[in-house]
Amino acid sequence: MRPHEAHGFREDHAAPRSLAEFLARAGVRERYPHYDLGAAEARLLRATPHAPVPGHRARRRSAHGWSxxxxxxxxxxxxxxxxLKAVCLAAVCAPKxxxxxxxxxxxxxxxxxxxxVFGCLLYLAGLREGAGFWWQFxxxxxxxxxxxAAYCLFLDHSRRGEHHDARFWARELGRRGYRPGGRRDPREVRLCAQAAVLRYVDQLDDPDLGPVPLPRPGLTAVLAAFRPPAPVSVRVAAPRLSTGPLRHPALTAAARGSVVQAGTGEALAQARRALAVVRVLERxxxxxxxxxxxxxxxxxxxxxxxxxxxxxxxxxxQRPGAQVYARGPALDRLAAPGGRGLADQLQRTLSPARDRAGAAVHL
Known part of the structure; x- marks a missing residue:
């Protein structure tokens, strides 16, 4: 046998296939294009039964669905x-x-x-490591x-899959007799509110502790951005409705290129900076x-x-490599073919608003 035949090649073999042909054959077809994976995960999380532990009495579920x-x-x-996001929202929106x-x-x-409270603000702003530092403190x-704070650490380690550390804080919470309670807020956090927190946070490089986030004066001013909007009363008798869509004043000012009010303009500027970064990643x-x-x-x-x-x-x-940034999976979901990604995202956002308001919500 000739050397080139030992490797599976023959002289009369056809021309080698192109890389594009191999990639086309190796592609995975989407068998369920209309399946709502997010809704299925939510159903599983709601319906997953917890196996009883031998020798332990069954415990009643926490109020408002807390873990x-x-x-x-x-x-x-x-x-x-x-x-964890709901706990942080409850902490920063508390009266005290x-x-x-x-x-x-x-x-x-x-x-x-x-x-x-500071650790919860850091978590909502995306500084997860700094939040864990102050929770441990x-x-x-x-x-x-x-x-x-111990409950936040239990949830944070569970979120990371660090179940050994999560069990430690679970035992500590049991020793203190702590049980979660109160209202559970599942709403999302606005991007401009996250950026507002970062304006009032300094990163201190401690030689022993590493990077430690510290607050600047004026940080308390950003708490209002995380509070839920005030309920709107609806008058049924003889309503006078506007024929145009309802828009936030900051969005109207941005469309007209005019000056917005104090407080709103800075938040809108932070959102524009984030949008500028996203546009570069898209290119x-x-x-x-x-x-x-x-x-x-x-x-x-x-x-x-x-x-x-x-x-x-x-x-x-996302970071595909060292000192390299690329577009993340959230943008791919929003840009799904036919607008399905964006439509599903909007539906998941509008459904809780509809249930909370007890009325139809349209966009």
């Missing part, structure tokens, strides 16, 4: 992520949150309840006032380096760094 560390351990990562955060900012970063005191499907991102977006390194961290955490960007 119970005494029962739900190990906890599903997606459920932990949703619960502003006073606690102010005491933390002005009191030398020693106020424990304020550290919990508060929960390590062993005080009953900081049980919510470079194979990835782009931070230096080129700065040139094309017009942002400095100090403004670009927290925006990239936030966009990566929310799935709008």
């Amino acid at each position: 119970d560390p005494a029962r739900d351990c190990p906890l599903d990562a997606e459920r932990a992520r949703r619960d 949150a502003e006073a606690q955060l102010a005491a933390f900012v002005t009191g030398g970063h020693a106020d424990l309840p304020g550290a919990v 508060a929960a390590g005191s062993g005080s009953a006032r900081t049980s919510s 470079h499907p194979l990835g782009v380096r931070p230096a080129q991102l700065q040139r094309e977006s017009g942002l400095g390194a100090a403004a670009l760094r927290p925006l990239l961290a936030m966009l990566c955490e929310e799935g709008y960007a």
Whole structure:
């Protein structure tokens, strides 16, 4: 046998196939193009039964559907992520949150309840590592006032799949007799609210602790951006409805190119900076380096760094390699063929608003 025949080649073999032909044959076809994977996951999370533990009495479910560390351990990562966002929203929207955060900012970063609120703000802004630092600082005191920080750590480790550490905090919560309760808020967080938090956070490089986020004065002003909108009363008798669509004043001003009111303009500017970064990522499907991102977006390194961290955490960007950023899976879902990705995303957002308002919601 000739050497070239030993490797599966013959002289009379046809011309080699092109790489495009091999890739076309290797592609995976979508067998269920209309299947709503997000809705299926939500159904599974709601309907998954918890196996009873031998020798333990059955525990009643937590109020408002919270995950119970005494029962739900190990906890599903997606459920932990949703619960953790709801816990953080409840902490920053609490009536005492502003006073606690102010005491933390002005009191030398020693106020424990304020550290919990600050950690929750960091988590909502996309600074996950910094949030865990301040939760550990508060929960390590062993005080009953900081049980919510221990609960955040239980959820955070479950979200990461670190079940050994999650069990540690579950045992600590059981020792304190803590059970989650209160209203559970499943709404999403606005991108401009996340960017507003980053304006009031400094990163301190400690030689022993590493990067530690510290608050700037004025951080309490961003709490209002996370509070739910005030309920709108509807008059049934003889309503006078506008023929045009309802729009936020900031969006109207942006469309007209006019000046917006104080407070709204800065939030809109932060959202525009994030949009500028996303547009650069769209133009470079194979990835782009931070230096080129700065040139094309017009942002400095100090403004670009927290925006990239936030966009990566929310799935709008990703890092395929060292010092390389590309568009994330969230953008691919929004740009699905036929607009199905965007339609599904809007439906999942509008459905909770419809249920909460008790009325039809249209966009």
